[in-house]
Amino acid sequence: MRFNPPTLSGNSLSTDTRSLDALRASAARDPKAQIKETAKQFEALFMQEVMKSMRAATLSSGMLDNAGSQMGTEMLDQQFATKMTGLPGGLSDAITRQLQRQMGVSPDTDKTAATQALPQLAKKNVAPHVQDFILKHDGAAKEAQASTGIPASFMIAQAAHESGWGKREILNKDGSTSHNVFGIKATAGWTGKTTEVQTTEYIDGRLQKVTAKFRAYDSYADAFKDYAKLLGSNERYKDVVAKAGTGSAETFAQGLQKAGYATDPDYAVKLARTINTTVRVQRALA
Incomplete structure (x- = not known):
């Protein structure tokens, strides 16, 4: 219109x-x-x-x-x-x-203030796509933090790790984004939109290509809300959520891997590294 x-x-x-x-x-x-x-x-x-x-x-x-x-x-x-x-x-x-x-x-007062700090971040060797991703999802992550207690930086980092800082997002059949930056699969109980794509999974210790059905959302904000709901309502993530606010990046990442969030045996190490990068950039923005 x-x-x-x-x-x-x-x-x-x-x-x-x-x-x-x-x-x-x-x-x-x-x-x-x-x-x-x-x-x-x-x-x-x-x-x-x-x-x-x-x-x-x-x-x-x-x-x-x-x-x-x-x-x-x-x-x-x-x-x-x-x-x-x-x-x-x-x-x-x-x-x-x-x-x-x-x-x-x-x-968008927070985003405006953060954008003004981008020239300073460039001097600290922070890649532009990393800056953009953190700024883009800051608001949605903070809303999810309010409902779960999980630090916004942890959630942004996990979305960054799963989507390759937004460069490897899960797409719909028409090529549009599914907004699923957390790589959450569409299980039997999911009644929302879905998209089916080829992905890689560790099966019996070996990396294999498989076709899987993933959840699709109308916006990134919806993706963060669903992620918060998934972790907050699922019993297997109960301990992870309880300790997220006071624990370290390594503890949070290890808890997610132990709870079965991903099949990659090195998931915790990779995620913790991404979390620390996110925290470093957010401190530079402050």
Whole structure:
């Protein structure tokens, strides 16, 4: 759904009733993403008007001007406007904050602050995809922490280990992501969406390729919620969850392996290493 673009009134951003109602309707599933997209659309329109005004203020020779050259100029201006849209600290950020207040959506304050720290992380040899993954899932992990007591850094790290920092996510048949960053399989009791993919498992000590059915979610937030529910409600993870808040990365990882979370005999060592990396990056963000 497209929205009527917001209008600027004085120094503040305002929207008419129909635009705001349309935004509320389409933003029901993912309000933050929809608001950001709307803000970008407005900024693009605004930048196009700026380019048009600049062209109008420039003297034209008239020698080679025709309908074709005018169309080419307009297309070029649109490309320039698009490239200047969505930059950090730009107009779309201001519009996003205003729309979030009008819609009653909490702003991404933690993520904004963390993003400002990225140049410092680069100096500490932290790979960009590692930074991005941690920032991307920070909010969902903190919500899951509140319900389980498992540190957010532990959960982000496990999602990173299972998905290769987001580079090896489990996909649906159409190539879209299943959002299953924890590699949770669809057991007999699962009634939600599923996707079937080829994976590798240790069977009798040997690594073999098998086809397995995994859970699929509508969002990463749903994946973190389901992970929290799985560990919090399953008796075999009871001891792991109880000690997660006070134990070390190694203790948590060993507990998961002992409870049978994965078949890899080196799972605990690998996961503990990823947890320590995550904690190190989060400290740099603080």
